[in-house]
Amino acid sequence: MTRSTPVTPDITAAPQSVGLGEAFRFWLKLGFISFGGPAGQIAIMHQELVENRRWISERRFLHALNYCMVLPGPEAQQLATYIGWLMHRTWGGVAAGALFVLPSLFILIGLSWVYVAYGDAPVVAALFYGIKPAVTAIVVHATHRIGSHALKNGTMWTIAAASFTAIFALNVPFPAIVLTAALTGYVGGRIAPAKFAAAGTHGSARASYGPALIDDDTPPPAHALFRWRALQRIAAMGALLWATPMALLAALCGWNHTLTQMGWFFTKAALLTFGGAYAVLPYVYQGAVGHYGWLDATQMIDGLALGETTPGPLIMVVSFVGFVGGYVKGGFGPEHAFLAGAVAAMIVTWFTFLPSFIFILAGGPLVETTHGNLAFTAPLTAITATVVGVVLNLAFFFGYHVLWPQGVGGAFDWISALLALGAAIALFRFKANVIHVIAASAMAGLILKLVLHV
Numbered sequence: 001m002t003r004s005t006p007v008t009p010d011i012t013a014a015p016q017s018v019g020l021g022e023a024f025r026f027w028l029k030l031g032f033i034s035f036g037g038p039a040g041q042i043a044i045m046h047q048e049l050v051e052n053r054r055w056i057s058e059r060r061f062l063h064a065l066n067y068c069m070v071l072p073g074p075e076a077q078q079l080a081t082y083i084g085w086l087m088h089r090t091w092g093g094v095a096a097g098a099l100f101v102l103p104s105l106f107i108l109i110g111l112s113w114v115y116v117a118y119g120d121a122p123v124v125a126a127l128f129y130g131i132k133p134a135v136t137a138i139v140v141h142a143t144h145r146i147g148s149h150a151l152k153n154g155t156m157w158t159i160a161a162a163s164f165t166a167i168f169a170l171n172v173p174f175p176a177i178v179l180t181a182a183l184t185g186y187v188g189g190r191i192a193p194a195k196f197a198a199a200g201t202h203g204s205a206r207a208s209y210g211p212a213l214i215d216d217d218t219p220p221p222a223h224a225l226f227r228w229r230a231l232q233r234i235a236a237m238g239a240l241l242w243a244t245p246m247a248l249l250a251a252l253c254g255w256n257h258t259l260t261q262m263g264w265f266f267t268k269a270a271l272l273t274f275g276g277a278y279a280v281l282p283y284v285y286q287g288a289v290g291h292y293g294w295l296d297a298t299q300m301i302d303g304l305a306l307g308e309t310t311p312g313p314l315i316m317v318v319s320f321v322g323f324v325g326g327y328v329k330g331g332f333g334p335e336h337a338f339l340a341g342a343v344a345a346m347i348v349t350w351f352t353f354l355p356s357f358i359f360i361l362a363g364g365p366l367v368e369t370t371h372g373n374l375a376f377t378a379p380l381t382a383i384t385a386t387v388v389g390v391v392l393n394l395a396f397f398f399g400y401h402v403l404w405p406q407g408v409g410g411a412f413d414w415i416s417a418l419l420a421l422g423a424a425i426a427l428f429r430f431k432a433n434v435i436h437v438i439a440a441s442a443m444a445g446l447i448l449k450l451v452l453h454v
Contacts, residue, residue, distance in 0.1 A: 013210075013211060015053065015054050015055070015212070015213050017213065018053075018055060018087065018213060020088045020091070020092060020095075023084065023087060023088055023092060023095070023096070024095055024099070026048070026053075027080065027084060027095055027096045027099040027100065028099045028103075030044065030045070030048070030080065030099070030100060031099045031100050031101070031102060031103040031104070031311065031312065032103045032311055033311060034076070034100065034104075034311045034312055035310075035311050035435055038074065038075055038076045038313070038314070041076035041313075042065065042075070042076050042079065045061075045076070045079060045080065045083075046061060049061065049083065050209060050212070051209050054209060054210055054211070054212045054213060055083070055087065055212065055213045055214065056083055056086070056087075056212055056213065056214040057212040057214060057215045057216050057218075058209070059216045060212075060214055060215070060216065060218075061083075063367070064079055064082045064083060064086070064367070065079050067082070067363065067364075067367045068082060068360075070380055071356070071359045071360075071363075072270065072271050072272060072355070072359075073270060073315075073353075073355060073356040073359065074313035074314075074315050074353075074356065076100070076313060077097055077100045077101060077312075077313050077353070077356060078097070078356050078359065078360055080096040080097055080100045081093045081094075081096050081097030081100075081356065081357060081360045081361075082360050082364055083096065084096025084097065085224075085360060085361060085364055086214060086221070086224060086364070086368070087213075087214070089223045090223075090361060093357070093360060093361060093364075094357065097353070097356065097357055097360070100312065100313070101312055101313065101316065101349065101353055103311055103312065104310050104311050104312025104313070104316045104319075105312075105316065105319055105345065105346070105349050107310050107311070108306060108307070108310055108316055108319045108320055108323070108345065109319070109323060109341070109342050109345050111306050111310070111320075112303075112306070112319070112320050112323035112324060112327075112341065112345065113323070113327075113338055113341065113342075115302065115306065115320075115324075116323070116324060116327050116328075116341070119302075122449070122450060123446070123450065125449070126445045126446045126448070126449035126450050127442045127445055127446060128302050128305065128445070129416075129445040129448070129449055130419060130441040130442045130443065130444045130445020130446065130448065131302075131305040131438055131441050131442050131445065132301050132302070132305065132398075132402045132416065133402055133416045133417070133419035133420035133423060133441065134305075134419065134420070134423040134437050134438050134440075134441035135301055135304050135305045135308065135398060135402075135438075136301075136395065136398040136399050136402050136420050136423075137420045137421075137423035137424040137427060137437070138308065138423070138427065138434055138437070138438075139278065139304075139391065139394050139395040139398055140395045140399075140424060141424065141427040141428060142278050142391055143278075143388060143391045143392045143394075143395055144428070146278070146384070146387060146388050146391060147160065147388040149384075150381070150384040150385050150387070150388055151385060151388060153195055155188070155192070155195040155196070156195075156381070156382075156385040157385075159181060159184065159382055159385040159386055159389070160385045160386065160388040160389040160392075161389060162389070163177050163181065163385075163386040163387075163388075163389030163390055164388075164389030164390070164392050164393055165389075166389075167282060167389070167390055167393045168393045168396065171286075173283075173286065174272060174280070174282055174283035174286060174390065175268070175272055175283070177386055177390065178272055178383060178386065181379070181382040181383045181385070181386035182379040182382065182383055183379075184382050185378040185379035185380065185381055185382030185383065186378060186379050188378060188382065189378025189379070189381075190378075193378070196378040196381050196382065197378075197381070220365075220368040220369060223365075224364065224365050224368040224369070225365060225368070225369055226365040226366045226368075226369040227365070230365065231362055231365070234358065234361050234362045235358070235362060238354070238355075238357075238358035238361075238362070241354060242267065242351070242354055245263065245347070245350065245351075246260070246263050246264070246267075246351075249263055249347070253331070257331065258292075258294070258325060258326065258329045258330060258331065258344070259326065259330065259331075259343065259344055259347055261292065262294075262322055262325065262326075262344055262347055262348050262351075263347055263348075263350075263351045264351075265287050265288075265292070266318060266322075266348050266351045266352045267351045267352075267354075267355075269283055269284055269287070269318065269352065270351065270352045270353070270354070270355045270356070271355060278314070278387075278391045278394060279387040279390055279391060280315065281304070281317070281394055282390050282391075282393055282394050282397070284300075284317075284318060284321060285297075285300055285394075285397065288300070288321045288325065292325070294321060294322075294324060294325025294328070294329065295321060295324040295325060295328075297397075297401050298401060298405075299324055300321070301398055301401060301402065303317050303320035303321060303324070304317050304398075305438065306320055307320065308434055308435075308438055309435060309438050309439075315352065316349070318348050318349070318352050319345040319348055319349050320345075321348065322341075322344040322345040322346075322347060322348030322349070323341040323342065323344060323345040324341070325344055326340045326341040326342075326343060326344020326345065326347075327340060327341035327344075330343065330344055399420070402416050402420065403416055403417055403420075415448065415454060419441055419444060419445075422441075422444075423437050423440075423441055426440075
């Protein structure tokens with residue numbers, strides 16, 4: 001009797017074709033394990049799709065990523081949509097992008113309900129007491145991370161400082177800041193192109209992991225070839241998918257109803273998320289807290305904490321905003337408050353992510369056909385510098401509400417300051433994982449409040 005020997009995978013041959021069912025199972029799995037923000041999510045996709053499964057080559061993966069980086073919206077979710085579309089046409093892209101979001105949506109609806117219904121319970125309050133200082137440190141770390149890549153010269157530092165002053169001291173609306181930055185970049189790129197040169201892409205294709213199903217020289221499939229008629233069809237379908245629910249909300253609830261205004265507000269927010277979720281959060285705060293009053297400042301910080309601890313894009317924090325606003329002001333009556341919150345969360349998610357699908361399905365064929373450099377570098381470089389100033393403002397906002405919970409006239413919370421300092425040391429000095437920092441801070445809150453009764 002002969003002993004069988006394990007078969008070593010042949011990395012010299014391209015993998016077999018992948019069916020939609022197999023891809024669907026992978027995208028569903030990714031939706032549940034996509035922790036760590038965009039960097040972590042992109043790293044997971046690179047390891048799974050480029051290195052392990054070899055569904056797409058390194059160069060094609062980065063080419064798709066660089067396109068997603070110039071779009072407003074969550075780049076990791078858009079990258080999943082792009083690869084799903086490239087492999088299995090429109091339905092493949094829709095499945096990949098939707099499954100990247102849906103697990104997080106349902107988890108956040110459940111967590112948001114626990115938060116709203118039981119947020120005053122001692123255990124929940126203690127958890128969030130520890131988490132809030134960690135969130136402040138995380139935002140400071142994000143500011144440093146973005147700034148280290150974006151602020152490459154004095155011009156970029158000046159733009160970042162101007163954006164911080166505009167939003168912090170002058171309360172200039174976020175859309176106006178972004179548009180001003182884009183115009184500055186466009187003009188500056190013509191006058192002094194060296195000052196507005198892009199800081200670089202996410203990398204270059206350095207490694208080879210064997211032939212891929214979609215390799216460097218694999219020609220674009222038929223559905224990925226650019227056609228004006230296909231572009232017009234996608235644009236029309238996108239407009240219909242936006243206008244139909246918006247019209248229904250306006251007809252059934254009225255234009256000024258909370259749910260209708262959420263749909264309109266988060267459509268605008270979706271088109272302003274250059275630089276990721278941290279960049280658009282000040283705009284969400286200005287609207288959701290300052291203008292509409294859907295939630296208060298403390299709840300906004302708590303929502304970001306929940307967003308950091310769940311899979312999916314960090315911009316999913318908008319689902320928490322929608323749930324809280326719908327729960328409190330949804331108009332379904334107190335006996336149906338959960339239903340109102342859940343409906344609001346789903347409405348917000350729909351209008352936030354719909355533009356991302358349209359951008360990929362409409363623009364993907366142009367990218368695949370041309371395989372050229374995108375001519376948006378100067379405006380986007382200025383916008384990225386602006387994002388640094390805006391996110392720094394967000395750090396000040398969180399720090400103020402965490403360290404002076406009763407306002408400047410109240411007592412300084414030195415315990416929260418120590419927790420924030422410890423989280424910052426873990427992130428900056430020891431490169432700790434965000435989830436681990438939040439978990440440790442939550443445990444510290446439990447011990448301080450329930451054991452030591454601080």
